[in-house]
Amino acid sequence: MTRTHGASITAVVLALLFAGGAVTFASAEREEAPAASATPASDSADAGFARDMSVHHQQAVEMSFIVRDRTQDEEVRRLAYDIANTQANQRGMMLGWLDMWGLPKVVSGAEPMAWMGASGHHGASGHGETGDAADPADTALMPGMATKSELERLRKASGKEAEILYLQLMTDHHKGGVHMAQGCVEKCSVVLERNLAQGMVDAQESEITLMTELLRKRGATPRG
Structure with a gap:
């Protein structure tokens, strides 16, 4: 046997040993992985939070784009940009998880925040919540979210009026978001x-x- 041939055989043996070790190590990692890494069920808190917070975030992005075009104030525009950018990215992550888990992004007939149990519609700001209203059709989907009429007011406002309304609506929105995130x-x-x-x-x-x-x-305060 030549030296070159012997070296080749040695290399093959080492490669096989390495591959075998890698497979064993990977198998051990899978066996030691926590049960929480399993795919969540469609009615789990994980899936419910991903769905509901994606919807909640989408409205924050929408409001931020609206105010960006309704004021020239750099402080408010910078805040709106940061919120829109952050929440759009987080929304993409949550929708990506639903795709990875093979779960639907929308479940027909499912009540928003039902995964939170009794706390689903409590603990957030009183503004923008579902419940009694002058117009039952003009209610928010989840606590903290703006109603259709509030979004329309924001679209029509400008300057300082738009800044104050946006900051008040987004404060309510964040309070509702914090409540939901704490649930997760x-x-x-x-x-x-x-x-x-x-x-x-x-x-x-x-x-x-x-x-x-x-x-x-701006001489104003949060609404709640």
Whole structure:
């Protein structure tokens, strides 16, 4: 046997041993993976949060784009850009998870936030919630969300009026979002999703403080 031939055989043997070790290591990793990494059920808190918060985020993005075109104030425009960018990215992540889990993004007949149980429609700002209203058709889908008439008011406002209304609506919106995200922190089983939800709580509570200060500078206060 030549030296070259021997070296080739040795290389093949080492490659096989390495491959075998890699397979064994990968198998061990799968066996040790926590049960929480399994695909969530369609009626789980994980799936419910991903669906509902995606809808909640979409309205925040919409309101932020509206106010961007209704004021020239750089503070408010910068805040609106940050909220739109952050929540659009987070929405994409949550919809991506639903795709990865093979779960529908919309479930016909499902009540929003039902995955939260009795706390689903409590604990958020009183403005923009479902419930009694002068026009039953003009109610928000979830706590904190703006109604159709409030969105229309924002579209028609401009300047300082638009800034104040946006900051008030977004403060309500964030309070509702924080309430829902805290529900996921408590109920979701997927670690990445719980971490995202906790990040939402921290960021939106900080933005509520900022928006309260921006309202104060404009001689106004949050609505609730």
